[in-house]
Amino acid sequence: MLVKTFSSAVHGIEATSITVEVHISTGTKYYIVGLPDNAIKESWQRIESAISTIGFRMPRQKIVVNLAPADIRKEGSAYDLSMAVGILAASGQMPDRLLSDYLILGELSLNGEIQPIKGALPVAIQAQKDGFKGIMLPEVNAREAAAVQHIDVLPVNNLKEIVSFLSEEETIAPLRLDIEQEFLNHINDYEVDFADVKGQENIKRALEIAAAGGHNVILIGPPGAGKTMLAKRLPTILPPLTLDESIETTKIHSVAGQLREQSALMTIRPFRAPHHTISDVALVGGGSHPQPGEISLAHNGVLFLDELPEFKRSVLEVMRQPLESRSITISRARLSVDYPASFMLIAAMNPCPCGYYNHPEKECICGSAVVQRYLSKISGPLLDRIDLHVEVTPVEFNELASNRISENSKSIRARVITARKAQEARFITSRAIHCNAQMGTKTVRDVCNIHEDGKRLLQNAMERLNLSARAYDRILKVARTIADMEGAAHIANHHIAEAIHFRSLDRENWAG
Template sequence: MLGITQSAALVGVDAHPVQVEVNTGEAGDPRFILVGLPDTAVKESQDRVLSAMANSGFRTPATRTTINLAPGGLRKEGPAYDLPIALAILASMKKCEDAELENFLIAGELSLSGKTRPVKGTLAMAMLAKRLGKRGLIVPAESADEAALVDGVAIYPVGSLDEAVRFLNHEHIIKPLPTNQSSFFQTPPESQRIDFSEVKGQHAVRRAVEIAVSGGHNLLMIGSPGSGKSMIAKRIPTIMPQPQIDEFLEILSIQSAAGTTLSSENRYFQRPFRSPHHTISDVGLLGGGSIPGPGEISLAHNGVLFLDELPEFKRSALEVLRQPLEDGKVTISRSAGKITLPCSVMLVAAMNPCPCGYTGDSSRECRCSVPQIQRYRSKISGPLLDRIDLHIEAPSLRIEELRNTKPGESSAVMRARCEAARSIQNQRFKETQLASDRCNARMSHSQIRKHCTINKEQGDLLQQAMEQLSLSARAYDRILKVARTIADLAGSEHIETAHLLEAIQYRSLDRNLFY
């Protein structure tokens, strides 16, 4: 007898339909045959499924059984096919209402006892179920929360194989999860919150951070150890505008595909902050693998990618970031397939001015030779530096600043100014399809010509700066973008000379530190 269920396979961050076909009662030795390009985890599902069925009170097939995962040309990975395979087997044995199975997309891992375990990618599966016009999605209870964020499709959480069968046989009622009760809409508890008021001094750095956040610009902080670079970077998400719902769904779809949303610490309505260690590989940073998946730059989509100790990263790992930073997306080609992932990130990097960290420090003497300093700084290429809009020095803090008990300006006050500037940009780029592109940093050349006009005097000033600092054409565009952001923060319709001068001084480190 034939039993069929509907499931899905993850390709990158998107879900593709998979039909699970089971034929039981075949002549021959009693054994299972699994076909359809399964990986090792899928091949092992037959042992989990048989044990789960037996421990749930169901008889297992005593005949030859063929399981086909169609389409056969699409590689299947992970344990998410346990539940649809088990239900297809039971449907072929007339233990489950097969007429109901057509209405649902089903995914879930099974334990040997028959309990369900969470799987990754249920948000993408919910989007697929909506596109296919399915009545709903049946998934483990632990994975249902993120899927419930998709409007227009009912999400039914199940805790075991037996519960899923009784639901499909109309013997048990499961109410679909309401979207507005998803745990992903909660904010972090007070004990986990950090604030810019805890940062002492560093007023110039705070100003640069505010400009960077307001326009979505990349930022490089250069300073001695202990000057507060990492502390400031970790607080940048606290002044970023809250994500719009479409931005948040983009964030979660990537994190869900990577499985990071299965942990409770990531279940908050906030922008991502990713801080990979400098020993990370090219694949870990960009994405890839035998079956291509998201890397750190995609996991930071619509949020912050923080690279601390920037020169310590492998040169090859940094160079692969150049094109994704420019395009806001990354294309990964492997033998298993080709995927394109979004990676519209705000890159925040921090580094010391030299190997010992004390070049230019007034309180400590630098012990590095000139060749050592040159080798250290040459680890960051000019093309990568060109893609970083603002460079700012973070000087060592004075004892008086450390002893000052008066709190600095809070994140709430800084965020209000950033949100006001972003609202101007949202209106300016309201016709842009993607919310992540509605900021000054993502302006195209035609948009720069339209929104970043300067007069002749300002043009001469910028030309002089370009010649003195030996800046590239890309740096020219980025100065105009930053100047436009500074004007937005000031509420000015046009770029003033003061705005342009401030934007230029954020590029002055190009020559002084790297060339």
Template sequence: MVAQLHSMGLWGMDAFVVEVEADISSGLPCFELVGLPDAAVKESRDRVRSALKNCGFDFPVSKITVNLAPADKRKEGPIYDLPVLVAILCATGQLRADLSRCVFVGELSLSGEMRAVKGVLPMAIAAKENGFRDLFIPAQNAAEGAVVEGLNVHPVPNVQALIGHLTGRELIPPASADRAPRGNPGGPMPDFADVRGQDGAKRALEIAASGNHNVLLIGPPGSGKSMLAKCLPSILPDMTLEDAIETTKIHSVAGNIPSGGSLIWTRPFRAPHHTVSPAGLSGGGTVVRPGEISLAHNGVLFLDELPEFRRDAMEVLRQPLEDGRVTISRVSGSVTYPCSVMLVAAMNPCPCGYFGHPTRPCICSPNAVDRYLNKISGPLLDRMDLHVEVPPVGFDALSSGQKAESSAAIRERVNAAREIQHRRLRGTGISCNARITPDLLHEVCRLSAPAQALLKTAFEKMGLSARAFDRVLKVSRTIADLDQSETIEPRHAAEAVQYRALDRKYWNKR
């Protein structure tokens, strides 16, 4: 007898329908799994056998063949334990139910208890799009799957509860959807009120947060570069529902959603160590997984001690920063992950850290300083919208007991500026000034005549590239939005231009 039901598979961030077919026939007892399964899928044979016996069901002493279709797509992970078990029960006549509009996903323990799996949110979205009515998933993943409206998501604690539901003995009520925004699950974030001094750097980070611009922080050791970057998430604008769903999909595929977790409403902050590989940043592996730049999607990717990163790791960021997505190609196919991030990098100006320091002498030779700075390539430097010098903090600022402006106050201005951008860019698919496309740039970034003259002078005297000029224009637009000005005025353009001056101080000294 042949039984058929449905499950889901993952390829990148997208899910596809998998037909699970079980055939029980005469012959030597064996249990075969076909349909391009990986090692974890093949191991489900032992988990399913033990779960069936320990839950009081009969394991057929026959030839069992389970096919996972389509057979040309690789099936990965332990998510097929549950559908394989249910298919065998149906094929042996131990379960009789209409499962044509049901989808089963889940890993089993040997006792029949359910264990959490990754990728539930994209699977639930695909199940709804393909017209299924019921999705049966581990209870630990219920909050994540229930985000999808129009689909009955049943939290299954164990095999006995599932069979009781399918036979009508005791129904498992669908999980309720929870789309309400939640605070930071990691607790309170560092606040700008606790940062002494550095008003100029705080202003630059406010502009960056408002328009999603990339930032390079340069300064001596102990000046507060890392602390400023870690405070940045506290002023980032609120996430929309679409942002939260897309961010959650990436972390769901990566297996980063905690048990019982739902939507991610806090913008990600990723800070990989400088020993990270190119694949760790961009994504990859034999089984393609998202890298740090995709895990930071809609949030911040912070690279501390930038020159210490491998050159090939830094260069792999260039195209994703421009495109807002990264494509990873393998023999088996290509996977594209979104990576609309705000890149924040911090570095010292030389190996000892005190080149240009007002009081401490630099002990590095000119060649050592040049070698250190030249670890940052020109194309990558050109993609940094704001170059910000973080000077050492004086005694008076450090010893002052007066609190600085809080992150909450700064965030209000950031949210107001981002709302202006949303209204202006509505219907274009663009959410912030940093992502303005070339065809919209001059329409959106309207300059007054004096501002245009100022930018022309800056372009000619500073030798800006076309990319650098576009980025100056976008930063000017953000500064004008913070000032609630429809037109970019000279004061807005002048502030944007000054954030492109540090490469002349450090990289183009001669």
């Protein structure tokens, strides 16, 4: 007897519906075809044990399971459930009338219980597109899948529940979520706030500019100056995620298995801070079965690289292309996967190995050649993609001990949102540009017009500070953002002057 059930395969952040065909005939062996991986090939023992445990029998006949389309590689253990149901139906132990209405996913335990899966959200989205009435999946993943409207999400805990439901002996209540309310209830669930930071007003100003224009930032200063503390608070002043951004971000974390149990949507911008020992594959994504890396997990959020010179040179260099294209393509012999990677980069570093070069009080023990070699670990092309260079100085005791309440993230975020709205209106006809940091050279020339006085100011600064040519566009972009924050239609001289202040480290003898 031939029976069809339905499952799903995830590639990148998109899913493809898979037909699981089960045929039982005279014979003794079991076969799985359709490019299964080892996890699927090993499923027979799990399926047989689960079927026996819930009181049914595993047929002692020839069983052929085909995963169609057969030219798409199938990975993981999420096919266990659909294969088990197909075997029970094909052997006449349960009816098959409802099988075409539901997409079924889950990993089986030996006792018939169902384990969590990865990629529930993209699977549910594709199931809705393909016209399925519902999707049956582990209860742990149900809230995530319920973010998709107009499809029944049936949470299940064991194989017995599914058999009873498909035999129409019991019912399973679909999980319903008011996704917009769910999203709004948790949109500000940050554990940190800029009000926690004492002093450092100039650094807060720099980060506000960065958030307003989507600019990348590098913080340079001695240990204990507050670089990490400030960086962790950057997401709290970025504009809240839109519902579309939230769904896209959730899909990436779902595929990577990074979502918390019982989560529905990611409602706050991600903040990723990988250790400096990370490999290039872990950073940008990849592997024999490509998975998203840290730059994709930071999509629509912040990627924080602390102790930047300690990262391997090859790791930093692989970021150059994603920083420009805001996506990453991972190519293998049999497939190519695209992951989005639109993130803000914030990097932090000491000015030298000991950390006290140019410190106002402590003496640096590094020689000039050692300092230069340390700074030169950051290549010119990578530095070229960072708009704001900010020197962080230690906080004085009087500021630390002060009872003065600092401005909170909510107030700063309000100004950032106002500036972003001005940019959205400016770039409304462009699908590729959403903020000033994403402008190309041609757009910079069109948007960032400055008067002759401003040109002279910029020329003098570049000559006196020995700024490299790559700093020119960056200064104009930052100046445009500062003007947007003030609601100014045109870039004034003081906007350019402040932008130049944040490029003072971009000298021709600094780094690459």
